[in-house]
Amino acid sequence: MAFMQSYGMSILFDVLALALIFVVLLDVFEVMILPRRVTRPLRLSSISGRLTWAPWVAIGRHIKNRNRRENFLGVYGPIGLLFLLFIWAVGLIAGFALLQWACGSGYSTLEKTPTFATDLYVSGTTFFTLGLGDVVPLTGIARFLTVAEAGFGFGILAVVIGYLPVLYQAFSRREVNISLLDARAGSPPSAGELLRRYGQHQNADALGQFLNEWERWSAELLESHLSYPSLAYFRSQHENQSWLAAMTMILDTCSIIMAGIDGIPEKRARLTFAMARHAAVDLAQIIRAKPRECHADRLPPPSLERLRAILGDAGLTLHITSHANEKLLKYREMYEPYVNALAEQLVMDLPPWIPGDGAQDDWMTSAGELLA
Numbered sequence: 001m002a003f004m005q006s007y008g009m010s011i012l013f014d015v016l017a018l019a020l021i022f023v024v025l026l027d028v029f030e031v032m033i034l035p036r037r038v039t040r041p042l043r044l045s046s047i048s049g050r051l052t053w054a055p056w057v058a059i060g061r062h063i064k065n066r067n068r069r070e071n072f073l074g075v076y077g078p079i080g081l082l083f084l085l086f087i088w089a090v091g092l093i094a095g096f097a098l099l100q101w102a103c104g105s106g107y108s109t110l111e112k113t114p115t116f117a118t119d120l121y122v123s124g125t126t127f128f129t130l131g132l133g134d135v136v137p138l139t140g141i142a143r144f145l146t147v148a149e150a151g152f153g154f155g156i157l158a159v160v161i162g163y164l165p166v167l168y169q170a171f172s173r174r175e176v177n178i179s180l181l182d183a184r185a186g187s188p189p190s191a192g193e194l195l196r197r198y199g200q201h202q203n204a205d206a207l208g209q210f211l212n213e214w215e216r217w218s219a220e221l222l223e224s225h226l227s228y229p230s231l232a233y234f235r236s237q238h239e240n241q242s243w244l245a246a247m248t249m250i251l252d253t254c255s256i257i258m259a260g261i262d263g264i265p266e267k268r269a270r271l272t273f274a275m276a277r278h279a280a281v282d283l284a285q286i287i288r289a290k291p292r293e294c295h296a297d298r299l300p301p302p303s304l305e306r307l308r309a310i311l312g313d314a315g316l317t318l319h320i321t322s323h324a325n326e327k328l329l330k331y332r333e334m335y336e337p338y339v340n341a342l343a344e345q346l347v348m349d350l351p352p353w354i355p356g357d358g359a360q361d362d363w364m365t366s367a368g369e370l371l372a
Helices: 002-033 044-061 066-074 076-102 116-127 140-180 191-200 204-227 229-233 243-260 267-286 301-313 322-346 367-371
Strands: none
Touching (some): 002 044, 002 140, 044 076, 044 229, 066 076, 076 116, 140 204, 140 243, 191 204, 191 243, 191 301, 204 229, 204 267, 243 322
16 A cells, blocks of 8 residues: 555656646747747746736836836846746756656665755756766666756757847847937937928938838837747837837827828838837737726827927928828827837836927937936
């Protein structure tokens, strides 16, 4: 009877250990190797993100200084990634240790009877391929598990080494166009300022080329952030810039053009709007940000009239009919709930429609002023 109970417990722990190893390896595969999004909610990476981001944000909200708050929130992306790697390592080490223990701990050690602590020690040294040699596997199953764990440890190390450069290259590509917005749309970027500056030069072709580039940027953003969702938490270099503000500004700009501006064809804007909205909707889903209305209207009627005046001074005539206003509102309703959700989830500010009084581009300010 005792033998049957012992055998039954051994089988149970074997199953638990194999399940833990499988869950960790599946998560590593889905996060680092699988080039498409995974919608399954019960994943180590998703659970880790939800459990760590909420308290991190709660602490960040209590930091009154904006620059310090952005710096604090900005380190979450890299730290969260390192923490996930730590969870994977601990999970595999514990899984193989439990598997060795359930199989009888077939080692030659200085201890008379190997304990679970010994199995953990051996599993850790094997996973990190230390090869200290003070514990030697004697049985066939112990040797097999030792070789298998060393192989997984070496393989995961190789995947991580290849993964990090890809991640940071995607981040760098995303940030290049965001930095270019500074001289084109102000700091922070706004649709009104972008159109005003292009309108001053009366260059509709240049504006069309700009929207074409941002259609491609939106597509690259969608592809990279669906494949590597942790990129959404990587913040830009300057506190008044972000990938979310840039995408929202592009959607705002396309909405104005599609609502009607004399002399600017709306076909190019429609293509860019479709791609940018696609990115906003899918990214809101991937980080589980539920669509929500903004607490305050980003473009109330007085601001819309001011926007018309600004564009008029630049030589652009924004249609003032009720039909044009309805079109603009319809387009805004197609994306604002999603960018509002992203802004709330990621603690990022949405851009204004028109620049604030006295707003100055980042490139026009000195380092001392930026730090002030």
